[in-house]
Amino acid sequence: MCQLFIGADPALWETRLRSVRMHGYATSVRLENIYWRLLGEIAGRDRLSVAELLARLYEELLEAQGEVDNFASFLRVCCVRYLMLQMAGDIPADRMQPIGGLDAPSILARERRRLAGPDDQHREASKAAQGGIAV
Incomplete structure (x- = not known):
């Protein structure tokens, strides 16, 4: 069982730091490459760049919660939930179908x-x- 996970491309869990502008400030977010790939897929469904998606998520989270404690963890959970919701059939697997209209x-x-x-x-x-x- 473990070989399935251990045998994955190590580049997937390497981290990458990306600069983004959120709430009027330039900041950096460090995530593993696999999460950047998923965020790119999520953003692409609604014709957004990853930076636009992150800014939108940050603003809406700030509005809903009043603060953003650990944005990188929030993004990881968003990616996992995206996959879980696809597996459950709540988000169509067709990447051409926008998420915003669901x-x-x-x-x-x-x-x-x-x-x-x-x-x-x-x-x-x-x-x-x-x-x-x-x-």
Whole structure:
């Protein structure tokens, strides 16, 4: 099993520092090459450059959360979620289909249901049966 991972091209986990402009400031982000590749794929789907995608993610995260603690970790999670959502069928595998036009609230609701533990699923079912709003 490990050979599948160990035998990968070492260039995939080498890090690269890229300069980007976010929130009016020039800054740098260091990520492994595999994440830069995925961010390029994500950006390309909506005809954005990677720098434009990062700036947009940063601004929207700042607006939603009020602060951005670890942007590099956030980007890694975005990449993994992108792949997970593709595997679940929520994001089409067709790279020509933009992500921006997808129904984000519905996708997030399905993801929450998939990630919920048995206790959470039972609680949601009970709420629904009692006329409450299930997430």
